[in-house]
Amino acid sequence: MDLPAQTLARATDPLVITRPARQTMPVVFASPHSGQDYPAQLVAEARLAPLALRRSEDSFVDELFAAAPAHGAPLIAATFPRVWCDVNREPWELDPAMFDGPLPPWVNTSSPRVGAGLGTIPRIVATGETVYRRRLSFAEAEARIRACWEPYHAALSELIAETRARFGVCLLVDCHSMPAHPAQAANPPDMVLGDAHGTACAPRATRMVEEILTGLGYRVRRNDPYAGGYVTRHYGRPREGTHALQIEIARALYMDETRIERAPGLAPLAHDLTTLIDRLARTDWSFLRP
Secondary structure (H helix, E strand, O other): OOOOHHHHOOOOOOEEEEOOOOOOOOEEEEEOOOOOOOOHHHHHHEOOOHHHHHHHOOOOHHHHOOOOHHHOOOEEEEOOOOOOOOOOOOOOEOOHHHEOOOOOOOOEOOOHHHHOOOOOOOOEOOOOOEOEOOOEOHHHHHHHHHHHHHHHHHHHHHHHHHHHHHHOOEEEEEEEEEOOOHHHOOOOOOEEEEOOOOOOOOHHHHHHHHHHHHHOOOOEEEOOOOOOOHHHHHHOEHHHOEEEEEEEEEHHHOEEOOOOEEOOOHHHHHHHHHHHHHHHHOOOHHHHOO
8 A cells, every 4th residue: 555645745834733713721632643744755765665654653643633623722733754753752862773973972862762763763663664774864863853843842832831821721632542552452442541650640630531531431541551752741740730641542443553544433433532522621620720
C-alpha cells in the first residue's frame, strides 16, 4: 500500500489549530502523532516501504477528537509524521549512531528513549525496523527541530497560556493511540490514562476521565504501560494551574493495524469520545486552581 496522495508533499504549516468560536472550557486537546504529511525526501531515502514508515503514526487520532472545537475547546494537531520529528520528546534527544559526525555536547545522547531508537529524530519505527539507509548530518536534525518541534511547542504553549489567562487553569489532554501490547495480550486495555503517576494532573481530573470512559464500557488502566511522555511531564504542573493527562487508545478499536486503514469501529469510538468531550465541557473545573 502506498501513502495517501496528500502525504507525499509537506503541508505549508507543521501544525493545524482548530479553535472553537468561543472557548468555553479550560481544556486543550492535542494530537502530536497523527500527522500524515510525509516529506518526499524521507519517502525516497528511507530503507522502508511507505506503509512501514507509517507504523509509528497515531493514525486518525485527530479525527477521533475532532468534535472538541464544537464543544468549546481548541484542538492542535501536528501535520508532520512522528517518524520525521517526534514532539513528544525533548527537543534534542538524538542518537549519535545515526549521525555522520560528532553531536554538540549539549545534546542528550543517553536518555532511555535514545537508547531505544526513539529519540526526537527516531532511528526506528514502532516495529523496530531501521528507518534510514545512511547517516544523517546534525544540520538535517536541527532543521527538522527548528521547522517542526519548535513551532508545535510554541503554539501549544500559547494555547495553554491563553487558556490559563481566560480561566485561571488549564487541562491539556494529549491524545495518542497504542498498538497491541504482547505483555497484556490476556487482558488488553482499551485505553490507558497517563498522568506521570499522579504528578502531572490532579487525581480528581484523572479519576473523572476514567469514570466517564469506564461508564461508556471501556477497559481503562492508569500509567501502565504508558505513564506519559515529554508533553505530559513537561506541561503538567498542577501547582501552577496547568494539568496534563495523556490518553492512549487501542488501535484495534478503530483501525486495521496491518493496512493502516479506518475500521468500522472508528465512528462509534468517535461518538463515545465526543460524549467524553461533552461531559468535560459541562464540568466545573474550579477544583484545578492551585
